[in-house]
Amino acid sequence: MVLARRKKKSKDVSLEEIGISTEVATEDLLSQITEKMNEYLSDKYGEYEDPELLIVPTDVRPLDAVLGGGLVLGMPVMVTGAAEIGKTTFAWQMIKSLQQHYPNSISLYIDVEGSANSENKDLGIKSRIELMNIDRKRLIYKSMTLSIEKVFELIVDTVKFKRQIEEKLNINIPMIVVWDSIADTDPEKLIEEADNPNSVIGLKARIVQFLLGKYKPLFRRNQVMLFLIDQVRANISDNMNNPYAGKQEKLVGQVNNLKSATGAKSVEHKLRQWLFLSQGQEIFDYTDVLGWFLDIHILKSKLAPSGFTIRTVFDKRFGIDKFWTEYHFISNLTPFEEKIFKKMGGQNSSAAKAFRNKVESILSIKSSGAYKYLEYIDPSTGEVIQSKKFYQKDAKSLYNSDKEFKDLFDKCVEFHIKERIIKYFNPDNKDIQSLLSEPDDIDEGLTEQF
Helix, strand or coil, rough: CCCCCCCCCCCCCHHHHCCCCCCCCCHEEHHHHHHHHCCCCCHHHHCCCCCCCCEECCCCCCHHHHCCCEECCCHHHCCCCCCCCHHHHHHHHHHHHHHHCCCCCEEEEEEECCCCCCCEECCCCCCHHHHHHCCCCHEEEEECHHHHHHHHHHHHHHHHHHHHHHHEEEEEEEEEEEECCCCCCCCCCHHHHCCHHHHHCHHHHHHHHHHHHHHHHHHCCCCCEEEEEECCCCCEEEEHCCCCCCCCCCEECCCCHHHHHHCHHHHHHCEEEEEEEEEEEECCCCCCCCCEEEEEEEECCCCCCCEEEEEEECCCCCCEEEEHHHHHHHCCCCCHHHHHHHHHHHHHHHHHHHHHHHHHHHHEEEEECCEEEEEEEEECCCCCCCCCECCCHHHHHHHCCCCCHHHHHHHHHHHHHHHHHHHHHHHCHHHHHHHHHCCCCCCCCCCCCH
C-alpha cells in the first residue's frame, strides 16, 4: 500500500516583497513583472551572454550576400556535393579567409580521407596549402584514420585546450575545424563488427546527430566553426545491364538528384548553414580558369533566407574565382532567377517574359561587336556611366590595374546585389515570396541515413 503524500505548500510571498506595485498603469505593471522575472532568472541561473557572432566571409560578394555575410563561427556548417567537385578546395578557401580576416585565428584540418593536401613534387603538383598560401604557423593538419567518436573526442579536446590558453592569456582565438569527410568516417561499432552490417544500419546518422547536439553549445561558447564535408553517393543507372546502353555511373551532382544522394537531412536541425555544391559545364570563356561552373545552393542559413543559388566560377587549383564569379553575376541571370522565370510560366507567360526582360535590361556587361564594356545606371540620378571597351579575356587584368575600371565594376556588383538579391529577400515582395514558398525538388525525398 502506497500512502499519498501531502503536497508541500510553497511560501506565500507578497507583491510588495517581490517589489511589484499594482498601483500603476497596465503597461508599467508588465514592465515591472518583466524586470523582476529577469532578475529572478539571473539570480537562479546566472548571467550568460553568447560571445560575439563572428562571420567568415567567402569574399565573393554575391555569395556572401545570400549567406548573410559569410559562414558563421560557433555553429556547425555542412557542405555537401559529389566527389571531386570542389568541397575540399572550398574548405581550404575558408581557412585562408579566416586567416586574412582574423589574424589571431587557428585552424584544424582533420583529413580522414588522406587526400586533402596531396602533392606530387616529381610532377610539379603543389599541395593546396602551398597553392593557396595558407599560413602553416596557424594551421594544424591531421591526416589520420579515425572513428566518428574519436573525431569528436579530438575536436572537443582541442576546443577545451584552446579555452584554457585563452583564459590564461586573456585573448580570443577564433577557430575553424574541418572534418573531411563524414562519408569516409565510420562509427566504432561498424569497425568492430564489420561482418554484421545489419547491426549498424542507421547507426552513423544517429551517432553524428547525437554528438552534434551534445557539443554544439561548446562550439558556440568558444567561437569554433565545425566545417563538415559530406560526399554524396552515386546512382548506377537502371539500364546498366542493357548492352546497348552506355555503362556509365551517374554521379549525383545535380540539384534534382540530391534527393537520392545524401543523408545530411538527418542532422539538418543541428546545422547553422548547409550548402549543396553542384557542378555545371566546364569553362572555356575565361582563359585563366581551369575548371567549371559551380552552383552553390543555400539549403539552410540562419543569417538569410535559404533557397537561393549562386553560380560561381570554380578553378580546381585555387577554388572559387572572385572576379570571374562577380563578372558572371553582373552579366547573366542567376540560377535562382532562372527558377523564378520557369515558375512564372517561362516563355509562355507574359509575366515571366517581363521579369526576364527587366533583369536583362539592368545587366552591366554589354557587348559591342567583339568588345565588352561596363554600363552602370546611377539609381539616384539616372545617369548612365560606361567604361572603356575591352576584350573579355582582359577583364581581370584590367580590374587589377585600372582603378577607374575597378571602382565602376565594384559599383555594378553592389548595385546588382541590392536589386537582384536583397530585394528578393524582402518580405514585402509578395510575388517572389510566394514563389519561394513553393516546394522545390532540391530537398524532396532526402534519406535519413548517411
